[in-house]
Amino acid sequence: MSIIPAFIVRFYHKTASPPFFYNLSNKLLPWFTGIFLILLGYGLYAGLYLAPTDYQQGDSYRIIYVHVPAAWMSLFIYVVMAVAGAISLIWRMKIADVVLISSAPIGASFTFIALVTGSLWGKPMWGTWWVWDARLTSELILLFLYLGVISLYGAIEDKRTASKAVAILALVGVVNIPIIHYSVQWWNTLHQGPTVTKMDKPSIHLDMLIPLLVMATAFKFYYAIAMLQVARVEILIREQNTQWVKKLVENK
């Protein structure tokens, strides 16, 4: 434990306290919303207007400004859920449970968006809406994993047992994440190989890459905003019988 600075350890333990997390999120939300709107505005303007057209696909390629960030988020949120699941199982931290279950619907939505936008692009470019290649199939499995987490949590009456169950499901499902990422390299697929996240320099022109990275960052902030809002409600429901929530309600 000595490698991690003391103040980080202290902050980590502090965030475990629901009132601290609730108040912290209250302060963070307006900032996150502001940053998100600025990034989204610039990203959409730069991606849809400033970025040059592609030499092969013309303007159709611009769907990557939604498709790629959404697909990255679908993987990122699942990893967050798996880490939260591990923290919840090891440290029995209630906030980790809340983060896990609040993230699931957002992750499912991003996965759905990635699948739908990919399909819309696939019809004119590939000539088909859908193929059962390794990348598309593993991403579809990811959507089912998200839906599994949501329904498993809803199916178990006792929320402490439910949290434990979904934490284990999230950790088991995390093997799918490297499979999705490397599917285009391990097997022949119809889906193209990685453009940005390869060791070599990215195979995308800089004027096209920057709006993509801006959009990806905007999506990260959107996730933080949406997750915190769901988490705050979840915390209030779980802590409704505690002193600090009662005080909060009285002061309103």
Next chain:
Amino acid sequence: MTPVRRQRLILILLMVAGVGAAATFALKAFNENLMYFFSTTEVAEGKAPKDAKFRLGGMVVNGSIARPDRGIMVRFDLTDYNKQVTVEYSGILPDLFREGQGIVANGRLNEAGIFVAEEVLAKHDENYMPPEVAESLKKTEQLKSEK
């Protein structure tokens, strides 16, 4: 970290490693089935199924696209820069279909060893660039080959 927490951490790591190992073995076992298409070399060497439909992937050879009957049927060669296979197809080609483009065709081999496709899909590559950049890249490559 307390001993109890350490124990839980080890249990979780074991669980993830176990699931990972299981997934690896399963994917290794089904490796062939997970391949979306056969390469032209595999087909030329007779590794593809003879009487069944399968998918064939490769690059469209430059200058090989022809319409021999002046009709809708198009004939072209696919290559993986090792061996070539001739493909015949009657139907609508996707937007990205052109010489040098990666293609996945679904169909079967006939007696003459020609692949008769029922469906042709374009495989997009991972390169994105403005038309001017593509143009200048082409020019520099031409200069290089002329030297």
